[in-house]
Amino acid sequence: MLKPPRRLPKRYNRPVTPMTKRLVKKHKRRHKKSRWKDFLHKFERKGQRAIKSWWRSCMWWILITLFGLILLGFGLLIFSPLIQVREVKVVRFDSRLDIEEVQKILTPFFGKHLFFLPTHEVASTLEDAIKDLEDISISKLYPSELSVKIKLDPLISRIKIIDPDQESDLTSTGATVDYLTDEGVYVIVPLPEDSKSLPVIGIVDWGVRPVEGDVLVVPRLLERMSETEKALSEQFGHSIAGRTVYIRAQEYHLHLDKGIDIWFDMVSPLDEQLLRYRTFLKSVNTEEVKKYIDLRVSDRVVYK
The missing domain is CATH 1.20.5 (Single alpha-helices involved in coiled-coils or other helix-helix interfaces)
Structure with a gap:
């Protein structure tokens, strides 16, 4: 058992000097x-x-x-009726494109969810409906607008679809004119102001009456005819006054300003036909030719 504390007796107390007191206070x-x-x-x-x-x-x-x-936000994006196609903006680069017709083609896409609408499906629908479409750009403008930019194939010539039996022009003479694009597609559009600067091509031997949107002339034949015109102009100094294409026979006739026709086809190479023509000019006086020069036959040149 512990005893309670008691003070030490005075005899055991040590004297505290002033210095010690100061140290204690300082501490x-x-x-x-x-x-x-x-x-x-x-x-x-x-x-x-x-x-x-x-x-x-x-x-x-x-x-x-x-x-x-x-x-x-994800829930609104999926379930909100605000993210639906309610407007289609069509940007055209050619005045012959009918904006109302394009919007009518895109009618099935109205009301569809804009986020989940595949752009390639829209492009495929337009490509099937517009045969002379060259380029298309589709973008989504949230919350509800679909923007479509359409570029059409350029027009390279006016055409006259001629009856192969009567050789009369079957094309219209009113407010619309028949044209051919650089891809050979047959289109009917209003008469533009610069249409007179385009060359005219007569279309003969078509079999079935052409329908707008059909590929009337294959692009290779158009390229070949353009190469022929360039060669006749540069190598022989001829001026081309007219052109006629025979669809089923795959041949074309170029009408010179002198009143003579030169007949070409797609069977033999162009260089060989031009070589036959050059040989013909060396051996026959052109004044003897009254109607045409036929270069289609491989071993001779026929003229009348």
Whole structure:
């Protein structure tokens, strides 16, 4: 059992000098300052921990809010009737394109969800409906607009579809004119102001009456005829006054300004036919030719 504490007898007390008292006072002051510093340090550390905890909590709430907004936006994107095709904007580069006709073609796409609408499906529908389409660009303008930019094949010539039996012009003479694109597609469009600058091609031997949108003349024949015109102009100094294409026979006749026709076909190479023509000019006086020069036969030249 412990005894209660008692003061030491005076005889055991050591005398305290003034210097010792000063040291004790100084130590007490230092201890008091140290306790104050420790208190401030502890308070600072507690504050830092509280701020870190608060910041961590804020970050979690921010992430949860963002995730909720993303889910909300995705839900609106899928289920909202606002994201549906309600308008189709058509941009054309050629006045012969009928904007109302294009919008009529795209009618089945109205009301469909714009986000899930495949652009290649729209492009395929337009390519099937517009035969002379050269290039197409489709973009989605949210929330409800579909933008379509269409470029048509350029027109290279006017055409006259001639009756092979009567050799009379079957094309219209009113407000519309028949044209041929660079891909050989037959189109009927209103008469533009610059149409008179285009060459005229007569179409004969067509078998079945051509329908607008059909490939009337294969592009290779058009390229071959253009190469022939260039060769006759540069090598022989001829001026071409007219052109006639025979569809089933795959041949073309070029009418010179002198009133003579030169007949070509797609069977033999162009260089061989031009060589036969050059040989013919060396051996026969052109004044003897009254109607035509036939270069289609491989071993001779026929003329009349």
